[in-house]
Amino acid sequence: MTDSFKIDFAPLAPAKAEKRAAPEKAAGSKVDSKTGSRTDVPHTLVIFAGEGNAFSAATLQFIGPAGEALIKRAAAVAKFKGKKATSLEILAPAEIDADRVIVVGAGPIDDGRQENGRKEAVEPVPADKTAPGASDYANLGGFVCGKLGRGAHALVAFDLARAPDDLAAAAAEFALGMELRNYAFDPYKTKKKDDSEENSRSEIIIGLSDPAGAKREAKARLAVAEGVLTARSLVNEPANVLYPEEFARRAKELTKLGVEVEILDHPAMQALGMGALLGVGLGSVRESRAVVMRWRGARPAKDSGKGASKSKSQPIAFVGKGVCFDTGGISIKPAAGMEDMKGDMAGAACVVGLMQALAGRKAKVDAIGIIGLVENMPGPQAQRPGDIVKSMSGQTIEIINTDAEGRLVLCDLLWYVQDKFKPKFIIDLATLTGAILVALGQEHAGLFSNNEPLSENLLAAGLETGEKLWRMPLGPAYDKLIDSKFADMKNTGGRHAGSITAAQFLQRFVNGVPWAHLDIAGTAMNSPSSEINHSWGSGFGVRLLDRLVADHYEE
Known part of the structure; x- marks a missing residue:
């Protein structure tokens, strides 16, 4: 991996905003990806919605009633329905300690055998089913990485509407997908994009109930x-x-x-x-x-x-x-x-x-x-x-x-x-x-x-x-x-x-x-x-x- 792209795991806790700054100031606010304190880097919250915009109980607790209401209003306007390989991006409401929210459609539970499985972000099969599903979590991670872009400092609330039996392993596969999607081969490009080194550095925190387990699982996958x-x-x-x-x-x-x-x-x-x-x-x-x-x-x-x-x-x-x-x-x-x-x-x-x-x-x-x-x-x-x-x-x-x-x-x-x-x-x-x-x-x-x-x-x-x-x-x-x-x-x-x-x-x-x-x-x-x-x-x-x-x- 590179120094410009870091992934870590942390406990998932409700997002509480302490006297959120005025919108014009919040737009330029920053957050430290490890401590959660604001620094000089924009902060993005990523959450998942099942088909029909169904959120898990943990996600609902995380975003709060007001956040849920705002997201669902925005989804209705944008005709976002939580289908796989779709996303909705909005400015974060005051109740959520972030600058923007990306809602990623996880879609219905899939049997893992669809012909287009390599191309679409899907919610994978539970671990107790026989059909393979690891690639689906990796695809989901790649999809999210693509939506975040370079220079992102983000918290991913890794909790799906129907969580897998082994959430830690699923989160590790998700991280693997992000690492693979982030790759770029450009050593012979003499003219780089305008992004400064600081702005192109990404730090991603994957929040879940078992971060220690996810770290253990991720070590081999990375x-x-x-x-x-x-x-x-x-x-x-x-x-x-x-x-x-x-x-x-x-x-x-x-x-x-x-x-x-x-x-x-x-x-x-x-x-x-x-x-x-x-x-x-x-x-x-x-x-x-x-x-x-x-x-x-x-x-x-x-x-x-x-x-x-x-x-x-x-x-x-x-x-x-x-x-x-x-x-x-x-x-x-x-x-x-x-x-x-x-x-x-x-x-x-x-x-x-x-x-x-x-x-x-x-x-x-x-x-x-x-x-x-x-x-x-x-x-x-x-x-x-x-x-x-x-x-x-x-x-x-x-x-x-x-x-x-x-x-x-x-x-x-x-x-x-x-x-x-x-x-x-x-x-x-x-x-x-x-x-x-x-x-x-x-x-x-x-x-x-x-x-x-x-x-x-x-x-x-x-x-x-x-x-x-x-x-x-x-x-x-x-x-x-x-x-x-x-x-x-x-x-x-x-x-x-x-x-x-x-x-x-x-x-x-x-x-x-x-x-x-x-x-x-x-x-x-x-x-x-x-x-x-x-x-x-x-x-x-x-x-x-x-x-x-x-x-x-x-x-």
């Missing part, structure tokens, strides 16, 4: 938010700044959190026989890298280190495609839109963000993250269509299209992580195919897997976080499309079923390990804005996989 924002920033960076060596250097910074990081350079990968991965980067002056990250959290550390236990438990593994820029190589892409190919490393960014999240919240699991970092450029040494390369597995691959390079990076990493770490499962993430956008658009990522329990757990985590997946088919009829006349396989299977044949290619490098492939080409970058993300790079996958780990794989 560590996850840090991982999401790291992934977003990596995807947003230009390729002249974030090339393979620099990406690896940034991943190395996870050692500060107790993550073990090993960087494999070109000679090291060559010695391992990673001919498929290395072939992709031959046309670039930037050498390829692979980064192996390990978090050992399955058992408490017996030494005085920062969290790296020496557990011998079977780890879980995550693999990320990191093509730092993809021209297509000799099979070069059209010029239009090629600038977006700086984001072809979003799978690797997600793995780095996930490892940061797991380490940041001290997850009780042993996890491996491995990323392959290359540039796919045309050049004198670039591989050509028709070339045959030998992968680490010993299998040979005929290069049909040099723009089908991501699978070449992943196949060597999949083999390496199986051979060295013997994981419980492997999940790989990649902006692998444009075909997945044709199939699913930008609402779902494609899920391919050889394992039913792993698939079911991933789908459930997607619903819970709002990072939704859709199961796609695999099978022998698709697999035969990548058979080659000259090698063990070819790297493309023709025009049809492109995302499926890409997954079939990867499956040839999986040896009986539970495995899932997530094609995130439609969701990782340039996806539609949501309540919690207005960034070009979305950080898709970090929350999804963290939730998967938390729900099923921690000790």
Whole structure:
């Protein structure tokens, strides 16, 4: 998080105004977000109304009868009815110790499965229902953050008309949504907005009956938010700044959190026989890298280190495609839109963000993250269509299209992580195919897997976080499309079923390990804005996989 955006939790008590100042003076009055005393920063009160402008008992006590009457009169004039994703802003009445009031429509209780759940602020399902609801609280937080804008000093009266069983957890999810929505990537803007540093600093107090519980719940979630924002920033960076060596250097910074990081350079990968991965980067002056990250959290550390236990438990593994820029190589892409190919490393960014999240919240699991970092450029040494390369597995691959390079990076990493770490499962993430956008658009990522329990757990985590997946088919009829006349396989299977044949290619490098492939080409970058993300790079996958780990794989 940043120093310019602070969130804290406090007890929710009725707002009492002691001889409120005259309106013209109150308009410029300020409040200290921690003490409640007026300073030189405007104060906003945020409350929630259910559909039909129903307020909870705690909210009614907070605003008082006069405040309720004024708000309902204003709502009638504005035709505000408390529907989800709507809001009403008014000057605060004298009885409320604030300068303005934002009434946010929470809508009716929702079942958590609506198709537009990522785009609308909703009141989530109670904890005793089976349908996921965590993403709805995060969306609500993002919606409120957007309404407050930058430089807000606000008190959020976090009490809904039908409060969830675990209010503290809901408040923590709400705070997570605010953190994610507040993110902006602007380090290369030389002309900033006119807001002074002081006026752009936000302090948000979330008031509720269990602030201590909310703080405990929020600690882990904000560590996850840090991982999401790291992934977003990596995807947003230009390729002249974030090339393979620099990406690896940034991943190395996870050692500060107790993550073990090993960087494999070109000679090291060559010695391992990673001919498929290395072939992709031959046309670039930037050498390829692979980064192996390990978090050992399955058992408490017996030494005085920062969290790296020496557990011998079977780890879980995550693999990320990191093509730092993809021209297509000799099979070069059209010029239009090629600038977006700086984001072809979003799978690797997600793995780095996930490892940061797991380490940041001290997850009780042993996890491996491995990323392959290359540039796919045309050049004198670039591989050509028709070339045959030998992968680490010993299998040979005929290069049909040099723009089908991501699978070449992943196949060597999949083999390496199986051979060295013997994981419980492997999940790989990649902006692998444009075909997945044709199939699913930008609402779902494609899920391919050889394992039913792993698939079911991933789908459930997607619903819970709002990072939704859709199961796609695999099978022998698709697999035969990548058979080659000259090698063990070819790297493309023709025009049809492109995302499926890409997954079939990867499956040839999986040896009986539970495995899932997530094609995130439609969701990782340039996806539609949501309540919690207005960034070009979305950080898709970090929350999804963290939730998967938390729900099923921690000790």
